[in-house]
Structures are given as structure tokens and as C-alpha cells.
Amino acid sequence: xxxxxxxxxxxxxxxxxxxxxxxxxxxxxxxxxxxxxxxxxxxxxxxxxxxxxxxxxxxxxxxxxxxxxxxxxxxxxxxxxxxxxxxxxxxxxxxxxxxxxxxxxxxxxxxxx
Amino acid sequence: xxxxxxxxxxxxxxxxxxxxxxxxxxxxxxxxxxxxxxxxxxxxxxxxxxxxxxxxxxxxxxxxxxxxxxxxxxxxxxxxxxxxxxxxxxxxxxxxxxxxxxxxxxxxxxxxx
Numbered sequence: 001x002x003x004x005x006x007x008x009x010x011x012x013x014x015x016x017x018x019x020x021x022x023x024x025x026x027x028x029x030x031x032x033x034x035x036x037x038x039x040x041x042x043x044x045x046x047x048x049x050x051x052x053x054x055x056x057x058x059x060x061x062x063x064x065x066x067x068x069x070x071x072x073x074x075x076x077x078x079x080x081x082x083x084x085x086x087x088x089x090x091x092x093x094x095x096x097x098x099x100x101x102x103x104x105x106x107x108x109x110x111x112x113x
Numbered sequence: 114x115x116x117x118x119x120x121x122x123x124x125x126x127x128x129x130x131x132x133x134x135x136x137x138x139x140x141x142x143x144x145x146x147x148x149x150x151x152x153x154x155x156x157x158x159x160x161x162x163x164x165x166x167x168x169x170x171x172x173x174x175x176x177x178x179x180x181x182x183x184x185x186x187x188x189x190x191x192x193x194x195x196x197x198x199x200x201x202x203x204x205x206x207x208x209x210x211x212x213x214x215x216x217x218x219x220x221x222x223x224x225x226x
Contacts, residue, residue: 031212043204043216056213089156097212099146104158
């Protein structure tokens, strides 16, 4: 079975540019999560979806961040405009709910210059 | 705030020996799930083991086992017969409402030859 697929694996861009991170969850999983990992703050939940509907976006740092899930097999996390402090590894994870473990993608390492 | 605490930022162990990683958590729920994930240098997040709070029996997965002390809110991970491939960052996590995970700060484990 294919796992959670994230793209791109690495992204380097200039401050002020728009960044779009993509995620394909495991087929059949109803929950999708976006996390950010930094040395200073560890792993933080940004937002999660259930059946394509955003349930909790309280972890989204500010209005520059937005996430969508137009269908069950695709989600995006967008940063516009990007800033150097957004540099981090961004993970997408999915689960079947019901206390099932979350399965993580390989992450996107984002560097904002 | 309902937190997860890993008090050992770094640990090391000799190959073939046993090591225990500590984790404590806070919760007001009666039933919940706890997880250990490992993150090797490749940065993948890999599920190691899962424990349901309602089950008194400690979970075991091959060389990995937990010591779950519900009253003390403690959830330690024991790795037996440590292997070089066990070198990784280990994260303890507690599932909160809506299938979200709250992660600890992580423990960097190094297995020495």
C-alpha cells in the first residue's frame, strides 16, 4: 500500500513568495493532519481535517497560512507571503480515526531565504 | 494545558544492551491512547508502539515494550537488544480529542557499536 505522499520533498524560496505544500493521504483514511517541526517548538499540529472538513485550525500561526482539502485524496498547505521564520519541516499525516495510529509522510523541508 | 514531557533530551546505549526512555503526560480523560514514534536521520516518523489506557497489559512489539503506569501518568519505552538502526529521535505522544496527537520534546537515542 502506498503511504502518505508529500511533495515537494525540499523547497527553497525567497521571502515573500507563495509556497504550496501538497499531500495525498492513505486511501480510506478519514483524518488528515498538518504538522510543523522546528528545533525550537518541536512538532506542532497546525490543522486537521475530518472527511475533508477542517475541524481545528487553532494551530495555524497566522493569516499567511491556509489549508484546503478539496477531496478525500488531496490537501494543500499554503503560505503567502512566506517569511524566513516559516523555515521548518512540514509533515502531513493521515489516519482512519477511531484511535488508529497516524501515518506520516516523509515531510517537506522548507527553507525561506 | 495537557502536556507530554520527555525529560531526557539525549541518551546513549551500547549495542545489544537495554535502554529505557521516559515519558510522562497530563490528561483529564479516562480512556486515551499513547504512542511512541521514532524519527531516524531520514526524518520519517515511524510508529513504534501503541498503548490503550484501558488495557492494563503493557504493549509489546518485538524488542520494544512499554511500562505503562496509569496512576502515575507514566509511559516509558524499553528497547531490548539495541541495534545500530535504533539510533533515532524518539517521540512520546498522547491522543487527544478528535484523534489529534500531542507530542513530547523528543529523546535523541544513540546506539554505539
